[in-house]
Amino acid sequence: MNLRKYLVLFALVVSFNACAMADIEVNTPGVKAVEARIQARHAQLLPYYSSGAVGLNMDGTIVLRDIASVPLAARKHLNALVNAENLDRDALYAEIANANAHPEWQSEIRNAFAPRWIAHAQRGWWVMSDNGWIQK
Template sequence: MRKFPRIALVALVVALVGCVTINVYFPEAAAQKAADQFIGTVLDGSGQKAPAAADKGAPARDNPPPAQQPSAMLLDLLVPAARAADVPNLRVQTPAVQAIHDRMRARFQSSLQALLDSGAVGFTRDGMVAMRDAAKVPLSARAQANAVVADENRDRAALYREIANANNHPEWEAQIRATFAQTWIEHARSGWYYQGASGAWQRK
């Protein structure tokens, strides 16, 4: 009986690879963990570094895998990304994220915390901050307060974009922003203001 030509086997495997659908799902749990760590260190000072990447390691094997046929081994070599894509990691620790973290932490300590405590500024539902009641800021300090809000929002937008780009998935930016938006509100201290789902201001 004639053996199946090796070149035909390779062609078959390549054809199979072309049929593989790679579904990369947004790692919501990893994003939530990263947001908790990042925001916690900015607002609570529980650490001075942005969080390391939230990795999901492969499950440990108690027994060695069974022997595979050459065709199966070749398929494994050609489509590892298709298998790994179902459980993506989330890379958070980058120089750009660390720089944003340090600026936000310093800004919170020097000025933003006081604005939040007074009720002048609150957390918005889209992961930003906004001037809620300018009357709570002395007229002579309003320009500076508005500059603080603008600088904070600039860094927040850059943060969400940088995390998405660092993971080679710029399309994740909106989901990262949404995760952080909810987490900022969860970390808000008693007395701070935030926007509910309708956009109305609420006090925590």
């Protein structure tokens, strides 16, 4: 009787631990592929983050905030870079949501990422806040 009780208790603890470990899955080929694209593009975007031409939005996207500071010849390229980066970030959130079999989580994942991009931004980069643009 007592042994049985302990066995049941043990099963309870094990099953509860198993469900407490509901971790987000990010190690899928789809996620890695988008990560690689974002990583490759970062080197090109970095000078524009530093100059303030591009800033980090509060919604997990980046935005052209000071196009005037960019030489005319580079503007078209930068525009394409920003658009591609935002598309890839959306793709990243979608890929993670799909990898976890919850496509509807995409916006929650975006909300989880948004403040973290800003937190990881280097000193000198411009980030959007409730009170407008601020320089980190």
